[in-house]
Amino acid sequence: MSAHEENTTPLEYQTEDAQMNILGFWIFLAAEMALFGTLFATYAVLFGRTADAPAPMELFEPGTTLVMTLILLTSSFTCGIAVHEMRRGARKSMMTWLTITLALGLSFLGFEIYEFYHYASEGASLQSSAYWSAFFILAGTHGVHVTFGIGWMILLLMQLAQRGITSITSRKIFIIGLYWHFLDVIWIFIFTGVYLIGMVV
Numbered sequence: 001m002s003a004h005e006e007n008t009t010p011l012e013y014q015t016e017d018a019q020m021n022i023l024g025f026w027i028f029l030a031a032e033m034a035l036f037g038t039l040f041a042t043y044a045v046l047f048g049r050t051a052d053a054p055a056p057m058e059l060f061e062p063g064t065t066l067v068m069t070l071i072l073l074t075s076s077f078t079c080g081i082a083v084h085e086m087r088r089g090a091r092k093s094m095m096t097w098l099t100i101t102l103a104l105g106l107s108f109l110g111f112e113i114y115e116f117y118h119y120a121s122e123g124a125s126l127q128s129s130a131y132w133s134a135f136f137i138l139a140g141t142h143g144v145h146v147t148f149g150i151g152w153m154i155l156l157l158m159q160l161a162q163r164g165i166t167s168i169t170s171r172k173i174f175i176i177g178l179y180w181h182f183l184d185v186i187w188i189f190i191f192t193g194v195y196l197i198g199m200v201v
Helices: 003-008 016-046 062-088 091-121 130-163 167-200
Strands: none
Touching: 016 130, 016 167, 062 091, 062 167, 091 130, 091 167, 130 167
């Protein structure tokens, strides 16, 4: 590899080990897509089977759902800026954007917990009906993934504070960026396929 090619290769791709790790993570995301695909299919099959529990259009609140969506979309944007700053070698700026992403992720999670609590208080829980079981498992699985991502991001921030931007930490930041964007894409499907349809059908 020439010196010119070496300089133009993003930091996170500059070692063979890093390239293999990133490729492995893409394969992991493919498996995650299969998992969520199964949950979406289950939800679609059980849609409308609410038994005596409230229907989704009675409980879904457009305002709350829209705020959650905007928060998560914004966090994906700030995460992208963090990766850009990492490639510039600007550690402080990168950590600031990651911290903002983290705060937005926590806000999203707070809204989701509030939402679940509200639904349960209105008589919609895992035990209420097949529909609500499918809903809570689908949305809850996404929420668990967001929680995992938040914990992961905290650990990475601690590592960055100690070691700075290296070929290893840059690879990890790039990978969590992929993970965070993936969660954003899944949420768009939940927002449109679950909430929007549930509000009108």
